[in-house]
Amino acid sequence: MGGNQTEYDIAIIGTGPAGISAAINARIRNKSFILFGNADLSAKVERSHIISNYPALPEISGSELNRRFAAHLEQMDIEITCERITGVYNIGKYFMLLAGQKEYKADAVILATGAQTVNEIKGERELLGKGVSYCATCDGNFYKGKTIAVISDNKESEEVDFLAELAEKVYFCPSYKTDYSRENVSRLPGFVKSVNGERHADGITLSDGSIIAVDGVFFLKQTVSADVLLDGLEMNNGSVAVNRDMSTSVKGCFACGDCTGRPYQIAKAVGEGNVALHSAVAYLAESKGKKE
Numbered sequence: 001m002g003g004n005q006t007e008y009d010i011a012i013i014g015t016g017p018a019g020i021s022a023a024i025n026a027r028i029r030n031k032s033f034i035l036f037g038n039a040d041l042s043a044k045v046e047r048s049h050i051i052s053n054y055p056a057l058p059e060i061s062g063s064e065l066n067r068r069f070a071a072h073l074e075q076m077d078i079e080i081t082c083e084r085i086t087g088v089y090n091i092g093k094y095f096m097l098l099a100g101q102k103e104y105k106a107d108a109v110i111l112a113t114g115a116q117t118v119n120e121i122k123g124e125r126e127l128l129g130k131g132v133s134y135c136a137t138c139d140g141n142f143y144k145g146k147t148i149a150v151i152s153d154n155k156e157s158e159e160v161d162f163l164a165e166l167a168e169k170v171y172f173c174p175s176y177k178t179d180y181s182r183e184n185v186s187r188l189p190g191f192v193k194s195v196n197g198e199r200h201a202d203g204i205t206l207s208d209g210s211i212i213a214v215d216g217v218f219f220l221k222q223t224v225s226a227d228v229l230l231d232g233l234e235m236n237n238g239s240v241a242v243n244r245d246m247s248t249s250v251k252g253c254f255a256c257g258d259c260t261g262r263p264y265q266i267a268k269a270v271g272e273g274n275v276a277l278h279s280a281v282a283y284l285a286e287s288k289g290k291k292e
Contacts, residue, residue, distance in 0.1 A: 111226050257272055
């Protein structure tokens with residue numbers, strides 16, 4: 001894959017077992033692709049003490065399995081693009097993917113985003129794009145000199161600093177332990193219960209019932225719901241609805257792994273990643289035939 005290339009056959013979002021499986025098979029099928037995710041791969045796998053049901057690797061630890069996944073990627077010269085995708089747009093003949101201010105183009109997309117680890121709060125989805133944002137670099141400049149709330153479950157995110165440099169005041173609510181401090185940043189006690197506002201976010205309600213007025217709210221999540229990433233994606237009880245070939249309701253988009261629902265098993269994710277990639281290859285061949 002060329003380092004400056006921004007157009008691909010397939011874009012794979014997620015570096016858990018499903019995304020890794022899809023990427024390995026994309027390399028074997030000699031497709032141009034880009035793999036978005038975390039260089040440390042899956043935190044969920046890493047935290048697994050002992051995995052007993054992965055064939056041929058009995059009693060392997062999650063950290064060791066992640067190490068072997070990483071070695072496999074390296075052996076096949078598969079790079080990980082460590083950028084968080086904040087939007088996928090179906091243009092018709094291709095998809096446009098946004099990562100902050102960067103744009104990537106792909107003819108097919110495979111979602112391997114995992115299951116949401118944090119539930120949405122009241123007002124979050126309703127006010128998305130109306131004062132609520134998942135992307136600091138996309139929308140941060142709209143809040144220069146203003147007051148914002150930042151709710152984060154992504155310890156690795158550098159976006160808190162970025163937002164703190166722009167805003168006059170930041171109310172910070174992380175779901176992890178941190179000693180982060182800055183003159184204009186106030187750590188919130190408890191948790192945020194809801195985002196308030198009718199046509200635009202204008203405040204947050206905390207767990208103790210107190211209300212804080214803000215001009216905007218940023219959610220810095222490790223994983224956002226797939227239907228937030230891609231408009232028109234059919235969901236089923238919070239998971240991406242897929243057919244047996246891992247195709248979704250959006251033509252050219254496939255999904256695999258925990259984002260498609262239970263069982264949340266590594267073996268299931270790896271298998272679905274394989275199927276999703278082969279289905280994407282078949283879709284590309286069909287699309288090319290129609291164009292010709």
